[in-house]
Each structure stands twice: as structure tokens, then as C-alpha cells.
Amino acid sequence: MNWRDLIRWERMPHILCPGCGNGTILNVLVRALAEKFEAGELDPDRTVLVSGIGCSSRLPGYVRLDSLHTTHGRPLAFATGLKLANPDLEIIVLTGDGDAAAIGGNHLIHAARRNLDVTVICSNNLIYGMTGGQVSPTTPEGAKSTTTPYGNPEPPFDLCELVMGAGAPHVERWTTAHPQQLKRAIHRALERDGFSFIDVLSQCPTNYGRRNDLKSPREMLEWLRENTSTKDEPGKIRIGILRDEERKPFHERVHELIEEVSGDEEGG
Amino acid sequence: MSGRVEFLQGNEACAEGAIAAGCRFFAGYPITPSTEIAERMSERLPEVGGVYVQMEDEIGSLAAVIGASWAGVKAMTATSGPGFSLMQEHMSFAAMTETPCVVVNVQRGGPSTGQPTKASQSDVMQARWGGHGDYEVVALAPSTVQEMYDLTVECFNWAERLRVPAVLLADEVVGHMRERVILREDVETVDRELPEEGEEVREPFPLEPDDLVPPMPVFGRGHRVHVTGLTHDERGYPATDDPEVHRRLVRRLCNKVRKRARRIHESVGYDLIERESDLALVAYGGCARTVLEAAEELNATVFRPRVIHPFDPDLVRRLLDGYEVLVVEMNLGQYVEMIERALDAECVHALEYPGGYPPTPERVIEEAERLQG
Numbered sequence: 294m295n296w297r298d299l300i301r302w303e304r305m306p307h308i309l310c311p312g313c314g315n316g317t318i319l320n321v322l323v324r325a326l327a328e329k330f331e332a333g334e335l336d337p338d339r340t341v342l343v344s345g346i347g348c349s350s351r352l353p354g355y356v357r358l359d360s361l362h363t364t365h366g367r368p369l370a371f372a373t374g375l376k377l378a379n380p381d382l383e384i385i386v387l388t389g390d391g392d393a394a395a396i397g398g399n400h401l402i403h404a405a406r407r408n409l410d411v412t413v414i415c416s417n418n419l420i421y422g423m424t425g426g427q428v429s430p431t432t433p434e435g436a437k438s439t440t441t442p443y444g445n446p447e448p449p450f451d452l453c454e455l456v457m458g459a460g461a462p463h464v465e466r467w468t469t470a471h472p473q474q475l476k477r478a479i480h481r482a483l484e485r486d487g488f489s490f491i492d493v494l495s496q497c498p499t500n501y502g503r504r505n506d507l508k509s510p511r512e513m514l515e516w517l518r519e520n521t522s523t524k525d526e527p528g529k530i531r532i533g534i535l536r537d538e539e540r541k542p543f544h545e546r547v548h549e550l551i552e553e554v555s556g557d558e559e560g561g
Numbered sequence: 562m563s564g565r566v567e568f569l570q571g572n573e574a575c576a577e578g579a580i581a582a583g584c585r586f587f588a589g590y591p592i593t594p595s596t597e598i599a600e601r602m603s604e605r606l607p608e609v610g611g612v613y614v615q616m617e618d619e620i621g622s623l624a625a626v627i628g629a630s631w632a633g634v635k636a637m638t639a640t641s642g643p644g645f646s647l648m649q650e651h652m653s654f655a656a657m658t659e660t661p662c663v664v665v666n667v668q669r670g671g672p673s674t675g676q677p678t679k680a681s682q683s684d685v686m687q688a689r690w691g692g693h694g695d696y697e698v699v700a701l702a703p704s705t706v707q708e709m710y711d712l713t714v715e716c717f718n719w720a721e722r723l724r725v726p727a728v729l730l731a732d733e734v735v736g737h738m739r740e741r742v743i744l745r746e747d748v749e750t751v752d753r754e755l756p757e758e759g760e761e762v763r764e765p766f767p768l769e770p771d772d773l774v775p776p777m778p779v780f781g782r783g784h785r786v787h788v789t790g791l792t793h794d795e796r797g798y799p800a801t802d803d804p805e806v807h808r809r810l811v812r813r814l815c816n817k818v819r820k821r822a823r824r825i826h827e828s829v830g831y832d833l834i835e836r837e838s839d840l841a842l843v844a845y846g847g848c849a850r851t852v853l854e855a856a857e858e859l860n861a862t863v864f865r866p867r868v869i870h871p872f873d874p875d876l877v878r879r880l881l882d883g884y885e886v887l888v889v890e891m892n893l894g895q896y897v898e899m900i901e902r903a904l905d906a907e908c909v910h911a912l913e914y915p916g917g918y919p920p921t922p923e924r925v926i927e928e929a930e931r932l933q934g
């Protein structure tokens with residue numbers, strides 16, 4: 294299957310600003326999916342995109358698959374119902390840093406704890422893009438936003454540490470300056486049974502770059518390349534595969550239990 | 562009525578009704594006085610091949626229920642006041658995305674944490690419009706343990722027929738009381754209409770479908786639909802700037818319920834005991850039990866609706882026009898406002914009785930005599 298067949302072309306042009314990192318994420322995602330469908334490893338009729346609210350959460354609406362665009366912060370709770378009710382669905386959750394870690398933080402840690410079998414792609418642009426650039430739980434200390442005009446007094450969350458602390462078995466961090474690596478990460482996440490979390494550092498030129506001395510999308514991508522490393526280097530953000538383990542996914546445990554109980558019922 | 566006779570608590574009967582209606586998914590968060598529903602579901606669902614999950618809060622509970630419904634499974638949650646408040650964003654989302662689901666609210670006294678173990682009927686208005694935006698739901702109020710069973714089934718059936726969230730507006734009185742109940746085996750169950758499997762559905766949200774309710778393209782069957790809480794056109798695509806698209810959408814969401822008000826009341830039923838009297842008592846839910854007794858004593862007519870929403874003003878006018886009407890409810894006046902809009906407001910009176918217990922028949926009689934005095 295060609296990735297072009299996966300786009301809802303009638304919805305173009307999309308709403309994203311020029312140079313937005315979400316464009317890269319969409320691009321990489323549909324290519325990864327098309328490869329999986331082509332190889333027969335995934336069934337497009339059973340692949341579902343779920344998202345919350347934010348610029349990043351608009352991406353599912355451009356992809357020709359079943360998709361549920363939910364409420365701010367809650368896509369993982371919706372995904373919990375979808376997956377448990379129909380374990381045959383392959384679910385990809387698209388979310389933002391505000392969506393996943395502020396209003397949705399509770400669902401995030403509990404989905405990781407349960408080991409819900411979903412692939413979470415978090416477009417982490419360090420800001421609330423959709424609402425015009427307010428501070429988020431991943432905004433760096435000191436950074437400017439429309440609600441931290443004197444600089445952010447709060448320390449940020451490391452989302453990967455957060456979900457690993459909650460038990461997520463497969464966690465990676467990449468950036469929109471690493472599209473090839475990101476695509477491979479999405480492949481791995483789709484192959485893993487269980488909670489896969491990909492933290493994608495992404496650029497919001499309109500609402501973050503402009504206020505923080507990163508004048509253009511190109512400058513922001515350079516910043517992402519220069520300030521990240523796949524090795525532990527002082528002063529750099531660690532990217533790469535941060536954890537890759539196996540743990541029985543939630544739906545399997547639930548359905549085993551159901552089989553045990555309902556089998557007993559029929560038998561006795 | 563054929564079925565198994567049992568002696569059950571209202572909340573247990575509700576869980577049994579859900580299972581009989583075909584519910585195979587429950588997500589919830591414990592809260593008094595509804596918890597026994599979750600407990601019973603956690604035991605019963607696995608026996609019938611269904612899924613029980615305790616979520617991290619009530620916001621997530623209704624989200625999971627809506628997710629399960631889009632996976633094609635009948636789903637329910639149960640809660641009380643504070644939890645019902647937390648669910649409102651997703652009541653609104655379920656209404657907008659036309660997701661069949663059932664929300665049980667075993668009402669307790671509020672505001673806030675209020676009276677956790679006591680009865681109340683103070684969520685009558687919240688049940689209808691607690692979420693944001695223009696929408697309508699179906700809400701049914703049981704007065705007996707048998708009705709906790711039967712009306713739970715009705716909630717599922719109306720949710721499936723109309724693709725709406727349906728609320729079982731119970732209260733602590735009926736939730737916790739124990740009575741004889743027939744777990745009927747012959748319940749009529751309704752399943753949502755589905756599009757042909759494997760067919761791409763290009764217009765999942767037609768502006769004017771037959772009966773105002775389009776078939777539901779559940780996920781995983783090749784329909785390739787986009788479902789959003791944003792104002793959407795017939796393709797399901799966001800269309801937030803077109804006033805006409807929004808108007809037509811919300812009008813349909815409301816009309817598919819409002820235009821069936823009479824049918825819903827007739828099909829779910831109501832009690833009307835007519836007596837030679839100028840006085841008619843009106844009550845619903847747990848509170849109606851003592852009011853029925855008082856009416857007999859007073860030799861007054863009594864009307865007990867089972868359907869709280871949608872309200873049917875024509876029906877109320879037909880049944881109660883010409884009476885002095887006394888509405889008795891465990892709140893400071895909610896259902897009475899709807900009755901006032903249907904009848905000559907001067908003839909409508911209220912015994913407003915918050916506090917945790919229904920008024921005794923004596924208290925109702927005293928109020929009626931004072932009125933007639």
C-alpha cells in the first residue's frame with residue numbers, strides 16, 4: 294500500500310502552521326503504517342487512531358482509518374475501552390505534551406501501569422500550541438510563554454522517566470529532526486505487545502520558537518539536532534531507545550481471567 | 562413475566578438488568594451509594610464473557626465506556642453525585658458523537674460531597690443539561706427494585722435505538738432497598754443498526770437521516786470513519802465555522818429525542834391512578850413510594866412518570882389539566898419546573914424535601930391538606 298492512499302486528501306489543506314513539527318510526525322506515521330499494511334503485518338481495517346485535543350491531536354482526522362478524536366487529555370481512557378472491548382484492534386494514540394501530561398497525566402500513568410497495549414506518539418513541542426502558546430508541563434524552566442511572560446518558574450516533566458516510573462515496558466525518545474529513526478521507532482512500537490511510548494520532541498515555531506529566540510523552523514530543527522544525543526552526554530537531552538522490555542499486556546490478562554471464569558461457569 | 566424470582570438490593574437488580582440487556586463492558590469508580598453495582602458487575606461480567614475495569618476516575622470511566630461502545634459492545638458505568646459531575650464532559654461528548662451508553666446515577670444529597678449515604682433527587686436537571694452545549698438524553702427514574710432491573714434494560718434499549726447516553730436516574734432509596742424481583746428472561750433487547758461490514762462509510766453523520774438516527778459504523782469493520790467531538794459535517798469532518806452545519810447538527814441531536822417524547826413515555830410507561838378529587842400528586846423515583854401511599858389516604862389522583870427526560874408537556878397537560886397539582890421531590894424544586902411549564906403555574910405546588918429521606922406519607926398528607934385548607 295502506498296502512503297498516499299492513507300491520506301484524506303479531501304481534507305487538505307490541513308490546519309497546521311508552515312514548518313510545524315506535527316507535519317513531520319504525520320508524514321512519518323503514514324509511511325510507517327503503509328509499510329506495515331503492505332507487509333501484511335497490520336490490517337488497516339483493524340487499525341484505529343485515537344487522539345485528545347490540541348494541534349497534534351488533529352492528525353488522525355487526516356488519515357483514512359477509523360479514528361476517534363476525543364476530549365482534552367483523555368484519549369488513553371477511551372483507548373482503554375476500545376482495546377478491552379475488542380482486543381483485535383491495533384490502537385495508536387496521538388497526543389501532545391499538555392494533553393498527555395497535564396490534563397491527561399492521570400490516564401497516562403495508569404495506562405502505563407496497566408500495560409495497555411497501545412502505541413502512544415506524544416508530540417512534545419514544550420508548549421500549548423492550539424490555544425496560542427501557554428506554558429505546559431514540559432516547558433523548560435525560564436522559557437517564555439504567553440502565561441510565563443517573565444520566564445517559566447516551574448521545572449518540567451521528563452515524560453519518558455514518568456512513564457517508565459509507572460511501568461511502561463517500551464519507551465523511546467526522538468525528535469522531528471530524526472524522521473528515519475522515528476519511523477523505525479514507530480515500527481518497533483507497533484510490533485511490541487504492551488504500552489509503547491514515543492516522546493517526539495517537536496517544533497512549534499508559531500508559539501514557542503518565536504518567543505524563545507528560535508526564529509524559524511529550521512533553527513528549531515538545528516537546536517533539536519545539536520542538543521540531543523543517543524549517548525549520555527552532559528547538557529544534552531538523551532534520545533533513542535530508553536527501555537525495551539516485555540510484560541504481559543492488560544487486555545491479555547483481562548481476557549484470560551474472563552476465559553477462566555466463564556469456562557468454570559459453563560463447566561459447572 | 563417469566564424469570565427467576567430473587568430477593569435483591571436495587572443496585573444488584575440494576576447490574577442484573579444490564580447483563581440481561583446485553584451489557585458486556587463496565588468501567589467505573591467506586592462511590593456510595595452506587596458501589597454495589599460495580600461490585601456485582603465485576604463478579605457477573607466475566608461469567609458471561611464481559612469486561613469489567615475499574616478506572617482511575619469517573620472521567621476515565623465514561624471515556625472507556627464510550628470507547629467500548631465504538632468497539633461495538635454495549636457498555637455502562639455507575640456513579641453518584643460527585644462522580645456524575647466528573648462525567649459531564651463525556652455526557653456531552655457521547656451526545657455529540659452519538660454514542661449509545663448507559664450511565665447510572667444513584668443520587669445522593671449534594672452539593673459537593675453532601676450526604677454520601679442518603680437519598681436525593683437533586684441531579685434531575687444535571688442529568689439533562691449537566692454537560693455543555695445543546696443536547697438531549699433519555700433519563701428514567703425507577704421506584705422499585707423490579708424497576709431497577711426493568712428500566713436498566715429500557716435505558717440500554719433507548720440508548721441503542723437513539724444513539725444517545727441514557728441515564729438511569731436512581732436514588733439511594735431504590736439503590737439500597739431489598740425487594741422481591743423477577744429477573745425476567747423474556748426481556749426485549751434492542752441493538753443499534755450497523756452499516757454493512759467492510760463498506761467504507763462516506764457519510765456517517767448525515768444531516769437528515771431516516772428517523773434522525775444514522776446507523777453506527779463501529780470501529781474495526783472497515784468503515785474508515787472519523788469521529789470527533791468538534792462540530793462535524795455529514796462526512797464526520799470538523800466544520801466548526803459554518804453556522805448552518807452547527808445548527809442542523811444540534812437540532813438533530815435534540816430532535817431525535819424530543820420528537821419521540823410521547824413514544825418513549827408510552828413505551829416505558831407511567832402510573833396514573835385517577836380518583837374523584839381536585840388534587841393530583843406527582844412524584845417519581847424512590848420518593849414516589851410514600852407519595853402513592855399518601856394519595857390513597859387522601860383519595861387523590863397520582864401521577865408517577867418513569868421517564869424524566871425527555872419531558873412530554875402534552876402528556877402532562879392531558880393527564881393533569883384542571884387539577885391542583887402537588888409535586889413531591891427530594892430536592893429544592895427541579896421536576897416541578899417542568900410541570901409548571903406544562904400547566905397553569907398557579908395550580909402547581911411543590912413539597913420540596915431535601916435532607917436524605919423521602920417525606921413520610923403523613924408529611925405529604927399534611928402538605929396536601931394545607932394546600933386545600
Ligand SMILES: Cc1ncc(C[n+]2csc(CCOP(=O)(O)OP(=O)(O)O)c2C)c(N)n1
Pocket residue numbers: 346347348349350365388389390391392393416418420421422423424429
Ligand atoms: C477540558 C479542556 N480544557 C482546555 C481546553 C483548551 N485546550 C485545547 S488544546 C489545549 C492545549 C494543547 O496543548 P498540547 O496538548 O501540548 O497540544 P498542541 O496543541 O501543542 O499540539 C488546551 C488547553 C480544552 N479543549 N478542553
Ligand code: SF4
Pocket residue numbers: 308309310312313314315348349418422423496497498499500
Ligand atoms: S500552533 Fe504550533 S503546534 Fe500548532 S500548528 Fe502551529 S506550529 Fe504547530
